[in-house]
Amino acid sequence: xxxxxxxxMLPRKRVAAGVLxxxxxxxxxxxxxxxKPLWEIxxxxxxxxxxxxxxxxxxxxxxxxxEWEPGRLLGVDWRGPRPGRSESLAYVFDGGVLGEDRxxxxxxxxxxxxxxxxxxxxRIRERVPERxxxxxxxxxxxxxxxxxxYLEYGVPV
Numbered sequence: 001x002x003x004x005x006x007x008x009m010l011p012r013k014r015v016a017a018g019v020l021x022x023x024x025x026x027x028x029x030x031x032x033x034x035x036k037p038l039w040e041i042x043x044x045x046x047x048x049x050x051x052x053x054x055x056x057x058x059x060x061x062x063x064x065x066x067e068w069e070p071g072r073l074l075g076v077d078w079r080g081p082r083p084g085r086s087e088s089l090a091y092v093f094d095g096g097v098l099g100e101d102r103x104x105x106x107x108x109x110x111x112x113x114x115x116x117x118x119x120x121x122x123r124i125r126e127r128v129p130e131r132x133x134x135x136x137x138x139x140x141x142x143x144x145x146x147x148x149x150y151l152e153y154g155v156p157v
Contacts, residue, residue, distance in 0.1 A: 014088040017056035018043030020074060020139055021095035027118035028136060029098065030127055031063065034114045039127040041136060042095070052091035060095070064116075065107030071096050074139040077151040079131065092139045130154075 018041040021029035030039040042063050046055035056070045071094030081087045098106075108116060119126075121140050125133040134154025142149040149156050 012086065014086055015046040015052060015055070015091070016044060016088065017046050017052040017059065017091045017093065019056050019060055019068075019070065019093050019095040020136065020143070021098050023118040024097055024099065025118070027120050028124060028140065029095070030117055030119050030124075031108075031113045032115040032117075033112060034110075035112070038129050039117075040132065041092075041128075043092075046091075052089075053093065056091070056093045063109050063113055065109070066102065066105060068095065070094075073148050074142045075135065075149040075151055077135045077138075077154055079153055090135065092135060094143055 020041060023029070029042065031042055032039050042060050043056055044059045044063070046052050047058075050058070053070050053073075057068060060066050060068045073091060074094050075092045077090040077092070079088050079090070106116070108114075117127075121137065124136050128136065131154050135151060138149050138151055138154065138156055151157065
């Protein structure tokens, strides 16, 4: 079997990249997508032939209008297949603290985002899906401890 034939047989995974931005009080930036009911962190699908790090930077530029250099990797979360969806990997990068100077440059992409808000970590579950809340909480802890965490279904393994 040729390398090309072998590669065509390999499974494909969806990949997403998100960013945790913080305000000076330690709250996490959430964005309100206009196309779904619950809030998210900035980020989205990684495109073909694009690294997760480059995808995170592109998504931040598109959604928030910020030219930004991704910080360190905080975590990777694997989620298995479910009806109608393939398995996926979600990478979460540290966006650092957004001060007033950087916030002044934020321009929400109106086609995708209706609002943004900084939310205390202990209030995240009120705004985002459960799977994302678990991922965000684990990545916030990893950031505080100077670690990178591997997750499956939002749970550290």
